[in-house]
Amino acid sequence: MKLFDPSLKFFKGNTHAHTNNSDGHVSPEEAMRMYHAAGYDFLAITDHWFVGEEQAYNGMLILPGVEYDFTFPTQVLHLVCLFRDAKHAEGIRRGANHMDVISQVNAAGGVAIAAHPAWSLNTSEFLCSLDGVDISEVYNTLSGEPHNGPRANSEGILDVAAANGKLFNLVAADDSHFYKGEQCVSYTMVQAEELTGPAILEGLKKGRFYASQGPEFKNIEKDGNSILIETSPVCRITACSNQYWVAGRCIEGDGLTRRVYQAQPGEKYVRFQITDKQGRKAWSNPISLQ
Ligand SMILES: [Zn+2]
Ligand SMILES: [Zn+2]
Incomplete structure (x- = not known):
């Protein structure tokens, strides 16, 4: 059984980025320009509680996305959600229950990704409880040094969750805020029929992808x-x-x-x-x- 389909092309993308629509330092146009110049095929702009529209930038696909956060006594959950259409996020507001949000994203054909679980201090029990979240960031550039602490890499906690029965598929993403060079470092290669939002989301749902910083x-x-x-x-x-x-x-x-x-x-x-x-x-x- 082959994990990848030899007839399908890989598309390079960053699934997690912020702009000045939340706490990023550059405009959406500047974020698109930088990722396009670096050879990316797609970029998800995932501002905090602000859903961007699907668009194209010189042939690069911009996926509608958002990052929701939820706070618990000893940990946080940050969910990067990618949508087929920005209107599918309507009605999701701060204070919503995280499991209700996950259900709404999935019902609309979107994808919910657990962001930076090591940075979030997530426990294995908590990760195992996230029914409807099948993808996690294995590496988040901004969570690492010199941008932040030493918790960019979530392999340890994800192996504990996997040993306890929750196998997440793995993306790598920058979580770029354009602070200090964290953009265009960690990415995901997704196999899709074509470079469209629904096709990229389909590739993510089917697990036809891998996370990388360079090797293939x-x-x-x-x-x-x-x-x-x-x-x-x-x-x-x-x-x-x-x-x-x-x-x-x-x-x-x-x-x-x-x-x-x-x-x-x-x-x-x-x-x-x-x-x-x-x-x-x-x-x-x-x-x-x-
Ligand atoms: Zn986050
Ligand atoms: Zn983020």
Whole structure:
């Protein structure tokens, strides 16, 4: 079984960005100009509680999106929501129950993404309770140094949630506010029939994507307990799972482009992280072994 469809093109996009419609430092037009200049195919502008309209910028697709936040005693939930149409967000107001918001987004054919769970201090129990949220940010550029603290990477908490039964698919995003160079670093490659909002959302719902900062996954193929990974040249391929100890979890070399991983007894899922010479990473979605 191939995770990607060889007949479909990948589109490069950032699913999380802010402008001066909330607390970002630049206008929507300037945000679009910067991502377009960096070669992106799509950008979601996701201001806090402010829904942007779908539009095109010199061939780059702008998805209607928003970031909602909810506060709990020991953690916050930030939900990046992408819509087929901005009007589908009508009626969602501050103070809404987070599960009601998730239901409304899904009922309208949109996608709700758990943003920066490590930064949000989310617990595994909380993440596992988010029925209707099937995607999480695995890496959020702004949550890292020097922009913020050392919690850009959410792999640790997402592995705990996955070991407890909640397998999130993984996007990487900048959460760009255009403060200090955090834009155009972490992105998601989505396979879609065409570059339209509904097609990109379909690719996200079907899990036909991977998260990256540079390295590429070219093919991921599961055959029983054997998983073939083909990549652009990288110096490390790491298999992550619910198991504490796995012999040979991590392989290193010069210009690695291929690995065949044999899932170990007790592994319920496996996902792959690849690292290139410059230290840039990419993350596959978890592959269920059950
Ligand atoms: Zn946030
Ligand atoms: Zn944000």
